[in-house]
Amino acid sequence: MYVVVIGGGNVGYYLTKELLAAGHEVVMIEKDPARARTIADELGSIVIPNDGCEGRYQAEAGMARADVVAAVTGDDEDNLVACQVAKMKFNVPRAIARVNNPSNEALFRRLAIDETVSPTRSILALIEHEIPIHDLLHLAELEGGEVQIVEAQLDASSPVIGKVLRDLELPDGSSVAVLVRDEHAIVVRPDTTLRAGDKLLAVTSAEHEAELRSLLIGE
Amino acid sequence: MIFGRREKRPALLTFDRILVPLAGTEADDAALRLTAILLAGTAGQAFLLHVIEIPFERQLDAQDPGAVAFADEALGHGEAFLTEHEVQVQTGIAQARAAGAAIVDDAVERNADLIVMGLRYKRRFGGGWDAGRTVPYVMRNSTAPVWCLRAETEELAHTP
Amino acid sequence: MRVIIIGCGRVGARTAAELDQRGDHVTVIDVEQRAFGRLPSTFGGVTVRGSGSDEDILRGAGADLADLLMALTEGDNRNALAAQLGKHIFGIPRVIAKINDPLRAEAYRTLGLETICRTVILADALVLAAHDGAAATGGAVEPPTAEPRQGVPPAGTRAAAAAQAALEESAGEPATEGEAS
Numbered sequence: 001m002y003v004v005v006i007g008g009g010n011v012g013y014y015l016t017k018e019l020l021a022a023g024h025e026v027v028m029i030e031k032d033p034a035r036a037r038t039i040a041d042e043l044g045s046i047v048i049p050n051d052g053c054e055g056r057y058q059a060e061a062g063m064a065r066a067d068v069v070a071a072v073t074g075d076d077e078d079n080l081v082a083c084q085v086a087k088m089k090f091n092v093p094r095a096i097a098r099v100n101n102p103s104n105e106a107l108f109r110r111l112a113i114d115e116t117v118s119p120t121r122s123i124l125a126l127i128e129h130e131i132p133i134h135d136l137l138h139l140a141e142l143e144g145g146e147v148q149i150v151e152a153q154l155d156a157s158s159p160v161i162g163k164v165l166r167d168l169e170l171p172d173g174s175s176v177a178v179l180v181r182d183e184h185a186i187v188v189r190p191d192t193t194l195r196a197g198d199k200l201l202a203v204t205s206a207e208h209e210a211e212l213r214s215l216l217i218g219e
Numbered sequence: 220m221i222f223g224r225r226e227k228r229p230a231l232l233t234f235d236r237i238l239v240p241l242a243g244t245e246a247d248d249a250a251l252r253l254t255a256i257l258l259a260g261t262a263g264q265a266f267l268l269h270v271i272e273i274p275f276e277r278q279l280d281a282q283d284p285g286a287v288a289f290a291d292e293a294l295g296h297g298e299a300f301l302t303e304h305e306v307q308v309q310t311g312i313a314q315a316r317a318a319g320a321a322i323v324d325d326a327v328e329r330n331a332d333l334i335v336m337g338l339r340y341k342r343r344f345g346g347g348w349d350a351g352r353t354v355p356y357v358m359r360n361s362t363a364p365v366w367c368l369r370a371e372t373e374e375l376a377h378t379p
Numbered sequence: 380m381r382v383i384i385i386g387c388g389r390v391g392a393r394t395a396a397e398l399d400q401r402g403d404h405v406t407v408i409d410v411e412q413r414a415f416g417r418l419p420s421t422f423g424g425v426t427v428r429g430s431g432s433d434e435d436i437l438r439g440a441g442a443d444l445a446d447l448l449m450a451l452t453e454g455d456n457r458n459a460l461a462a463q464l465g466k467h468i469f470g471i472p473r474v475i476a477k478i479n480d481p482l483r484a485e486a487y488r489t490l491g492l493e494t495i496c497r498t499v500i501l502a503d504a505l506v507l508a509a510h511d512g513a514a515a516t517g518g519a520v521e522p523p524t525a526e527p528r529q530g531v532p533p534a535g536t537r538a539a540a541a542a543q544a545a546l547e548e549s550a551g552e553p554a555t556e557g558e559a560s
Contacts, residue, residue: 025278025279027275041360044316044320045315045316045317045319045320046316048275053455053456053483054480054482054483055482055483055486056482059276060274060275060276061275062274062275062276062277064276065276065277065278075456076432076460077432077454077456077457077459077460077461078456080456080459080460080463081455081456081459081460081483084459084486084490085483085486088486088489088490089486101432101433103433103434103435104432104434104460104464106434106468107434107460107463107464107467107468110467110468111463111467
């Protein structure tokens with residue numbers, strides 16, 4: 001593939017490196033001459049030291065034969081204009097834009113720039129999904145990730161408090177191996193009753209992990 | 220020829236492999252002259268290289284018969300000159316995005332112990348001397364020593 | 380008419396002031412508080428501190444009801460983005476973007492934006508003024524309203540002759556030597 005990367009900041013630089021390593025042909029357009037020179041010294045004569053929003057420099061970068069343009073500067077407006085110019089003037093099949101302000105994504109899509117990446121939104125999603133009060137703690141992985149050994153902390157809200165182990169409807173491929181209560185490890189037996197504060201060490205498959213989590217911890 | 224075949228050359232002026240990039244302009248003449256002086260009658264070799272610069276608008280392996288013809292002529296001229304002065308010479312053409320990088324790489328590949336390049340006298344708008352892109356790049360990045368010669372010029376004769 | 384102006388630089392401030400004078404409802408947006416100092420004290424419109432490329436700021440500034448949006452910051456790209464935001468997200472009927480790069484301005488006109496391009500306007504006016512005089516430029520280039528009184532210009536120059544002629548004229552004597560050119 002022939003990819004034109006607009007913006008030689010961290011994102012552009014690492015993106016270019018990765019694309020080159022994967023065997024693609026890449027040209028970068030970076031408007032700061034010193035930065036352009038530094039990158040060219042390392043990656044070779046593939047940097048055009050000019051403004052990537054201008055049609056003239058996009059032409060020089062061979063935008064007419066590009067398969068993809070990736071506008072990854074730190075400014076949404078520059079990324080927007082770069083993609084619009086590339087699509088309007090050169091009919092580039094795919095334009096990917098970095099969008100820093102997530103609320104701009106709607107506009108980009110309205111202007112037919114369908115592929116946007118918002119680092120802000122990605123990190124936000126991670127933060128919101130990864131502060132669970134309770135979750136399965138991954139202890140170990142076997143068989144290339146197929147088998148997981150996890151720890152579940154049962155608190156008062158856990159759906160299995162007061163239940164006996166043999167009555168638990170464990171998902172396929174899962175079993176509870178060890179129970180830690182009051183800092184003592186106990187090998188579980190079918191008639192063990194589960195109490196709040198118990199820590200269960202369980203074996204499960206990657207496929208059924210979510211189900212096990214719901215069972216032991218709830219939603 | 221400065222040195223007759225049987226005279227001992229000072230070690231300072233003995234080179235085994237000289238890479239001579241040719242631009243196909245009058246700048247080449249000075250470089251060829253110096254190369255002849257250095258290698259005439261010796262076992263040393265001259266490698267004449269012309270790099271065809273391919274813009275990004277085209278694929279790197281694009282065919283450009285016009286450019287190849289131009290290269291052939293420049294190399295032919297250089298080869299004839301050096302042969303006449305009893306220098307052993309080989310020629311080659313390369314295609315690259317930037318001539319400077321190709322020259323530096325070629326010198327490394329051949330293990331050249333010297334690069335000799337000519338430079339035309341060119342002025343930028345505003346009067347500053349323009350050394351172009353290629354010579355400064357080679358100067359800055361070559362591991363082998365680089366000797367650059369500036370061609371004579373009519374221009375300065377008229378400057379007050 | 381409800382107008383939103385993004386960018387309270389010299390152009391934005393003057394435009395806002397004049398529209399306000401004419402009775403339009405004007406809201407000016409700028410990222411810097413002190414930019415609003417360019418507005419006259421008589422300005423009757425609204426000022427909003429914030430980025431005109433931000434949907435929330437625009438909404439707060441009344442973009443949903445605006446008739447006209449003018450993006451007048453110093454950044455061509457910022458103006459292009461803000462104008463398109465106004466047009467496509469808020470449905471503002473007319474958007475004008477200041478885009479000083481003539482090629483980009485032309486491109487954005489194909490996307491439904493009105494553009495004002497300082498480069499073209501000034502260059503065109505200057506070329507006209509050079510050959511046809513300031514009067515031909517419809518006010519873009521303005522002739523001087525007075526000449527300053529200065530010290531004595533070096534002898535033999537055109538300025539010296541002109542000064543001599545002006546002096547004799549104002550003293551009531553006809554100019555005998557030299558010519559004002």
